[in-house]
Amino acid sequence: MPRQPASSQIFVVSAPSGVGKTTLINKISPNWPNLCFSVSATTRPPRAGEVHGKDYLFFSREEFIRGVREDRFLEWAHVHGEYYGTDSRQIEGWLTEGKDVLLDIDVQGARQIRCMLPWARTIFILPPSMDVLQERLRKRATETIEVLTKRLAAAQREIQEAIWYDFIIVNDDLQEAAADFNAILRACHCDRAAQTSKLKPFLLPSLQPVID
Ligand code: 5GP
Numbered sequence: 001m002p003r004q005p006a007s008s009q010i011f012v013v014s015a016p017s018g019v020g021k022t023t024l025i026n027k028i029s030p031n032w033p034n035l036c037f038s039v040s041a042t043t044r045p046p047r048a049g050e051v052h053g054k055d056y057l058f059f060s061r062e063e064f065i066r067g068v069r070e071d072r073f074l075e076w077a078h079v080h081g082e083y084y085g086t087d088s089r090q091i092e093g094w095l096t097e098g099k100d101v102l103l104d105i106d107v108q109g110a111r112q113i114r115c116m117l118p119w120a121r122t123i124f125i126l127p128p129s130m131d132v133l134q135e136r137l138r139k140r141a142t143e144t145i146e147v148l149t150k151r152l153a154a155a156q157r158e159i160q161e162a163i164w165y166d167f168i169i170v171n172d173d174l175q176e177a178a179a180d181f182n183a184i185l186r187a188c189h190c191d192r193a194a195q196t197s198k199l200k201p202f203l204l205p206s207l208q209p210v211i212d
Contacts, residue, residue, distance in 0.1 A: 007098045007194075007197060008094070008095045008098055008099060008100055008101070009100045009101070009119075009120075009121060009188055009189070009194060010091070010095075010100070010101045010102075010103065010113070010117060010119075010120040010121070011035075011100065011101070011102045011103070011120070011121050011122075011123060011185065011188070012103045012105060012109075012110045012113050012114070012120050012121070012122045012123065013025065013102060013103065013104050013105075013123045013124075013125065014104075014105060014106055014107050014109075014110050014122070014123075014124050014125070014158070014161075014165070015124065015125035015126070015158075015171075016127070016133065016151070016154065016155030016158045016159060017080075017137065017151040017154070017155060018127070018133050018136045018137035018140060018151065018155070019125050019126065019127045019133065019136075019155075019171055020125070020127075020136070020171045020174070020177075021104060021125050021171075022104070023174065024125065024169075024171055024174065024177055024178060024181060025037070025102065025104060027174065027178045027181075028178050028181045028182055028185070031182055031185075032100070032185060034098075034099055034100050035099070035100045035101070035102055035185075036094045036099045036100065036101050036102070037101075037102050037104070038086055038087070038090060038091060038101060038102065038103045038104070038105075039053065039054065039055070039056060039057060039087070039090065040056055040057070040084050040085060040086055040087070040104075040105070041056065041057040041058075041059045041063075041064060041067060041072075041073070041083075041084070041085045041086075041087060042056045042057070042058060042059065042064075042082055042083065042084045042085075043058075043059055043060065043061050043064050043082045043083045043084075044056075044058075044080075044082035044084075045058070046058050057087070059083075061083070064076075064083045064085065067085060068085070071088075072085070072087065072088065072089070073085035073086055073087065073088060074086040074087070074088040074091055074112075074113070074116070075105065075108075075109040075112035075113055075116075076109070077105075077106055077108035077109045077112075078108075079106045079108070080147070080150065080151065080154065084105070084106065084109070085109075086103055086105060086109065086113075091103075103120075106158070107158050107161040110122055110161075110165070111161075114164075119193065121166050121167070121184075121188050122164075122165040122166045122167070123165060123166065123167045123168075123169060123181070123184060124161075124162040124165035124167070124168050124169070125168075125169045125170075125171050125177070126159065126162065126168055126169070126170045126171065127155075127170075127171060128170060128171070128172040130152075130155070130156070132172075133152070133155055134152055137151060137152060167184050169181055169184070196211050199211065
């Protein structure tokens with residue numbers, strides 16, 4: 001799917017672990033009924049309360065590797081020692097139906113999507129500071145100290161990648177961050193490329209090929 005479908009958009013959202021990306025996405029999702037949330041495959045074990053098919057597709061390593069061989073993933077990456085991948089069929093189905101798609105993926109996956117689909121819009125969520133991030137990770141305490149230390153070092157590296165994203169949101173105050181997120185999605189819907197079908201009827205025949 002190299003070309004942007006007439007009425008759909010892909011939003012790629014990345015953030016280091018502990019920035020509050022999931023909370024932020026859950027907060028804005030009721031405002032965007034046409035927005036579908038990609039359910040990734042992962043080899044990481046489920047956390048308490050996570051449901052197969054809703055939060056992730058929990059795959060064994062063998063299943064995941066088979067998926068890679070069978071070209072099942074639009075992108076995939078090795079993140080924090082586990083494999084994660086985006087199911088291409090799910091995304092293609094939604095785009096065919098004219099839906100928008102949100103991919104919550106890491107910076108390696110975002111790079112792959114950007115190369116393949118340059119029209120996808122990329123959004124990076126920053127913590128207010130590294131100190132605040134450390135504190136949030138400590139409070140979350142769903143992982144061991146060793147994992148937390150690894151995630152903090154990874155966060156530092158991941159943040160360096162924010163320089164090539166289209167949009168940055170700082171998640172200091174949740175309400176403000178959600179307002180920024182909503183504003184970005186709204187602006188992207190007013191993007192000229194996204195409004196082509198509305199603009200087209202007004203254009204003189206000589207200009208039609210320019211936007212086709
Ligand atoms: P977690 O294990 O905390 O749910 O996610 C760890 C990291 O993996 C997060 O940065 C998340 O965005 C990323 N991730 C989740 N699904 C995918 C995916 O399908 N592809 C890639 N590249 N990263 C993913």
